[in-house]
Amino acid sequence: MREDHIMNTDSFAAIFGIIEQIRRRHPLVHCLTNNVVKNFTANTLLALDAAPAMIEDPQEAFEFAALADALLINVGTLTESFMTTARSAVSSAVAAGKPWVLDPVAVGVVEKRTLFARELLEKKPTLIRGNASEVIALSGRSGKGRGVDSGDTAASALNAAKLLAQSYESTVLITGEVDYITDGKQVATCRNGHRLMTRVTGVGCVQGALAAACAAVALDPFSAAVATALIMAVSGELAAEQSKLPGSYQIALLDALSTVDLPTLSKMAKIELL
Amino acid sequence: MREDHIMNTDSFAAIFGIIEQIRRRHPLVHCLTNNVVKNFTANTLLALDAAPAMIEDPQEAFEFAALADALLINVGTLTESFMTTARSAVSSAVAAGKPWVLDPVAVGVVEKRTLFARELLEKKPTLIRGNASEVIALSGRSGKGRGVDSGDTAASALNAAKLLAQSYESTVLITGEVDYITDGKQVATCRNGHRLMTRVTGVGCVQGALAAACAAVALDPFSAAVATALIMAVSGELAAEQSKLPGSYQIALLDALSTVDLPTLSKMAKIELL
């Protein structure tokens, strides 16, 4: 029932335009993310002309989350002190009406983070970004996760994602060979991307930061999530034109993120409303 | 009153020579820095032929700060445990007579680090490296900081820097489009640099580590601070000859830091005594 969807040709133009909004408005993204990807995350945001900030003390994070334009919570290297800071920052962001993104890295693989991510769900994340196994595990079904890899396909996680979106008034981006985006009503796919994106650590994680930047400037979370998928996947294709080896590919990806623009996205986009 | 200044043509030669001193003496720099830039900081020091070490336990840091040639304290991802370690390392470095650098990242933006950085001031840092907003906030005036960006110009922070330098017997390097250096009496500017330096995370932070390396080998802190500004800014210009995109620019910057030498600095320097 295409006419039921909010998304249409105008929506597509709005999605393509989000990259320009980021470059114009420099959203300040408060990143509480894992210890493996902090540098790459900050450089990704800078490449997009957004402004990264990692403020990690619970008191400071409470103060800062209200000042920032969006918040990212990535549980990849969860510890007790991380949990304290994340709770503090989320409550502050929610109180201040700021969008926030939950990235449930390796949820379903180990127990503490699984429980913690579900606790955070109750605070209704604006966006959720995970692979298929993580999204399935977050929803309470059992997945096939192994570390940060996904043993499930994004398509197989779509029902779990819809359930999450409906239950928590959230929008879910499932990343994989094909990305799926749903707000519980609408479903979109993005078929851009390149296999080398899985050979660089943290491409998924930095996409969570990109999602926060998109959410800070977009008109609605669904458009933000589609733009997140598209900007990263198209940049991944552009990077593959520069290098086919993982070390130089990571550098090429940052370079591509700094140049990708509305005309390029419009031309290369393989997004679809289901 | 040029004749009142300690700095003269001989001083310039001494400043240009600091890079050679670093390459010859491999100063061991104990870096207590933020979680975003640790890798970049270590690689910057290695590119300069200095030796990085990140020793983060309070007991170990106390022991190590006395062995190292200089200490860096960067409060970017301050936590309670970071504060404990920093206090421990600073007291040890001071007791051992080793130079130490304070980098007050985002001071003025959130409260805990502002108070902590002011506490550390009492231990009289050899050098302070910050952007204009940070220097103004550290001095107790109100600035326009927003995350790690500076809403103030370096020139506007010069009076705050002089006050800090005089009150705490320190030398202050304010980095920005033009860098200002003052020890409370002398003032120098460095007009080298490239706008791409702001598109890579942590260029300011790693400059704090460079400052520590310079302080370890220089005859006086003022010369060390001018050399810090100059070495980074000239390397930033050299890197821009290799790449204009932020991913590959970061790599080119490390490459440039590994090749920059006395003749290049002498030729390209845009430094001036005010």
Next chain:
Amino acid sequence: MREDHIMNTDSFAAIFGIIEQIRRRHPLVHCLTNNVVKNFTANTLLALDAAPAMIEDPQEAFEFAALADALLINVGTLTESFMTTARSAVSSAVAAGKPWVLDPVAVGVVEKRTLFARELLEKKPTLIRGNASEVIALSGRSGKGRGVDSGDTAASALNAAKLLAQSYESTVLITGEVDYITDGKQVATCRNGHRLMTRVTGVGCVQGALAAACAAVALDPFSAAVATALIMAVSGELAAEQSKLPGSYQIALLDALSTVDLPTLSKMAKIELL
């Protein structure tokens, strides 16, 4: 007495084949490593087609170490909470019969980690990877370490390594200009490598992660340790064909790790049984 050695031409073929085993079996390596090298470590494992995971909470680490194929403990940025997590992960890996690697970074330089690394020795690490000073200090003799640099030669540490290997049923890889490998009976050397490897932070540390990946797939720890030395050193030579400057050399090293294969290793190997 060549005939006394387990290693022979067949062994060499087995060692060269370990790289193919990694690429085929994607061993999942649980890395508890220092804050400077986490990103580089993860990217190194991905370049090799292994799977990295950094799970840092003590409870989670206990759960995860039993699921992973191998564990790395690198004490570079040791803290009390790191020690708790490391103890937890090691006990779990040992109980599950998984190989684990101890990297005693800067042991001998500061006291707490020296005691802690010796405590971990009692759990009999499958492999130990260190420079000469670290291996000497770990064995209880006094070395000449200064930060992460080694003031001793690998050859001088060989007796300490044999002692360690015999006392703790371990295999020791001493990295340096020439690498030495011993399981207390056999001794091998690897003369590959390039001086630029010392100009990039963490090349030794990521080699610990590579050692864990090799141990996960190799038939015996001695072969795993020789393969670890060889894969890194040959990749280091290949990288030097691409770049002679440290920033781009690090990227070239990741690229080389992603392409190095059995024929290349066979052709370039300078390994020898003593």
